[in-house]
Amino acid sequence: MRPSRPLQELRFAIEEFHCAYADVLDRGDVERWPEFFTEDAVYRIIARDNLEANMPLCLMLCDGMGMLRDRAYAIAHTEMFAPRYVQHHINMTRVIGVDGRFVTAEANYLVFETLIDEPTKLLQAGKYRDQFLEMDGELLLRDRLCVFDTVVVPNCVVYPV
Amino acid sequence: MRPSRPLQELRFAIEEFHCAYADVLDRGDVERWPEFFTEDAVYRIIARDNLEANMPLCLMLCDGMGMLRDRAYAIAHTEMFAPRYVQHHINMTRVIGVDGRFVTAEANYLVFETLIDEPTKLLQAGKYRDQFLEMDGELLLRDRLCVFDTVVVPNCVVYPV
Amino acid sequence: MRPSRPLQELRFAIEEFHCAYADVLDRGDVERWPEFFTEDAVYRIIARDNLEANMPLCLMLCDGMGMLRDRAYAIAHTEMFAPRYVQHHINMTRVIGVDGRFVTAEANYLVFETLIDEPTKLLQAGKYRDQFLEMDGELLLRDRLCVFDTVVVPNCVVYPV
Numbered sequence: 001m002r003p004s005r006p007l008q009e010l011r012f013a014i015e016e017f018h019c020a021y022a023d024v025l026d027r028g029d030v031e032r033w034p035e036f037f038t039e040d041a042v043y044r045i046i047a048r049d050n051l052e053a054n055m056p057l058c059l060m061l062c063d064g065m066g067m068l069r070d071r072a073y074a075i076a077h078t079e080m081f082a083p084r085y086v087q088h089h090i091n092m093t094r095v096i097g098v099d100g101r102f103v104t105a106e107a108n109y110l111v112f113e114t115l116i117d118e119p120t121k122l123l124q125a126g127k128y129r130d131q132f133l134e135m136d137g138e139l140l141l142r143d144r145l146c147v148f149d150t151v152v153v154p155n156c157v158v159y160p161v
Numbered sequence: 162m163r164p165s166r167p168l169q170e171l172r173f174a175i176e177e178f179h180c181a182y183a184d185v186l187d188r189g190d191v192e193r194w195p196e197f198f199t200e201d202a203v204y205r206i207i208a209r210d211n212l213e214a215n216m217p218l219c220l221m222l223c224d225g226m227g228m229l230r231d232r233a234y235a236i237a238h239t240e241m242f243a244p245r246y247v248q249h250h251i252n253m254t255r256v257i258g259v260d261g262r263f264v265t266a267e268a269n270y271l272v273f274e275t276l277i278d279e280p281t282k283l284l285q286a287g288k289y290r291d292q293f294l295e296m297d298g299e300l301l302l303r304d305r306l307c308v309f310d311t312v313v314v315p316n317c318v319v320y321p322v
Numbered sequence: 323m324r325p326s327r328p329l330q331e332l333r334f335a336i337e338e339f340h341c342a343y344a345d346v347l348d349r350g351d352v353e354r355w356p357e358f359f360t361e362d363a364v365y366r367i368i369a370r371d372n373l374e375a376n377m378p379l380c381l382m383l384c385d386g387m388g389m390l391r392d393r394a395y396a397i398a399h400t401e402m403f404a405p406r407y408v409q410h411h412i413n414m415t416r417v418i419g420v421d422g423r424f425v426t427a428e429a430n431y432l433v434f435e436t437l438i439d440e441p442t443k444l445l446q447a448g449k450y451r452d453q454f455l456e457m458d459g460e461l462l463l464r465d466r467l468c469v470f471d472t473v474v475v476p477n478c479v480v481y482p483v
Contacts, residue, residue: 008169008170008330009330012333015414016416019428022414022430026449048246049277085471087447087448087471088430089250089411089413089414089432091414092176092179092250092251092252094180106184108249108250112432112444112447112471114447114471117473117474119444119474120444120446120447120471120472122280122281122283124281125275125281127248149246149275150280150281151277151278152279152280169330169334209407210438250411252411252413253344253412253413269410271411283434283441283444286434286436286442288348310407310434310436310442311442312436313439313440
């Protein structure tokens with residue numbers, strides 16, 4: 001039962017990563033969001049029922065740093081959506097496997113959104129299925145698949161989750 | 162202030178247990194749910210106001226592996242409820258005490274439920290009051306008391322929490 | 323990437339602190355709430371938009387143990403609000419810095435509130451910005467700034483968060 005020390009340290013490091021990731025997005029500093037990814041990273045947000053039905057359509061898809069940066073820039077510099085606060089709750093981090101410098105892990109997330117003069121609403125409940133790459137003593141996402149239960153979103157998803 | 166190493170390891174192991182437990186239920190694999198319990202385990206879901214008033218009526222009660230398996234089978238093989246996704250968020254795990262191979266612990270939980278074509282709703286907020294047994298280097302639940310605040314449930318509780 | 327052992331131990335200790343803090347408030351034992359603070363502690367609840375606009379108006383402000391005790395006493399002994407259950411979910415604890423016996427840390431919180439005969443509601447989503455003092459091997463809050471996103475609260479904030 002007693003887990004190995006390295007597994008505890010690894011989960012700790014991933015949890016620190018999640019905190020930093022959430023902090024950047026929740027502060028609205030979306031242009032720093034791509035810094036959490038490798039150059040060849042894939043980022044997808046997909047509905048759970050689509051995934052389970054092998055339907056590949058994603059709510060958001062970024063394949064590589066160029067698309068990540070493009071997406072971040074678009075969000076930061078277009079203001080076609082109402083101002084809002086976002087808060088990520090990323091918990092239940094679980095290391096699934098380690099293969100050399102690659103770490104597979106999962107976490108549950110809740111994203112809450114607050115529009116001015118409205119109560120805070122749960123925007124999305126989902127699960128991250130992540131592949132991290134350990135580079136120069138640092139973790140970066142090589143693949144983040146965000147699988148969300150919430151098929152009906154209260155409004156629209158404008159920020160990454 | 163600095164906690165002993167064994168306490169950290171124990172909490173880590175319980176958190177891993179919670180992740181595995183949630184994963185099985187959230188995948189809808191309810192027939193594997195009894196595997197998290199000892200043969201003589203007791204599982205109860207009770208409203209906080211009932212518990213505090215010493216009213217023993219439970220929303221769900223399973224006394225022993227037979228009842229756990231029976232309940233899981235019934236859920237898996239009767240389809241008298243609408244399809245839904247469930248997501249558990251089990252956090253704030255706290256070891257209360259250790260007595261030989263028995264570990265007393267608590268955790269807060271949120272269960273979110275998503276019915277097709279509806280936004281995700283908080284089904285239940287509550288607290289687990291657990292007794293684990295450490296057997297062959299593995300944790301199993303000997304007693305799980307789920308005490309929920311949410312007296313009015315949005316719909317009905319069909320899965321275990 | 324691999325964090326130092328002391329940082330893990332420190333975060334563990336703060337998480338234990340959060341659990342104990344939440345437990346006291348969630349049990350309704352508000353008169354024990356001041357025990358988590360130093361004599362000269364400052365406790366504030368402030369809306370995120372106020373903070374970001376440098377508007378100092380707080381929803382609640384206690385400067386020093388006298389005000390903390392006074393507030394706790396008032397809540398415990400006046401019953402001008404409907405009975406309710408409260409549950410804190412304090413997660414994503416992150417140590418920001420350590421300076422001698424002072425520890426700066428953050429955590430995300432969700433406070434859920436259940437009034438009799440109503441579903442559980444999210445009362446407030448926010449972030450603690452904390453300064454702890456380590457005294458006699460124990461952590462105490464010297465400064466807790468609760469920054470909440472939820473500008474519109476469903477009802478009223480009667481308990482501390």
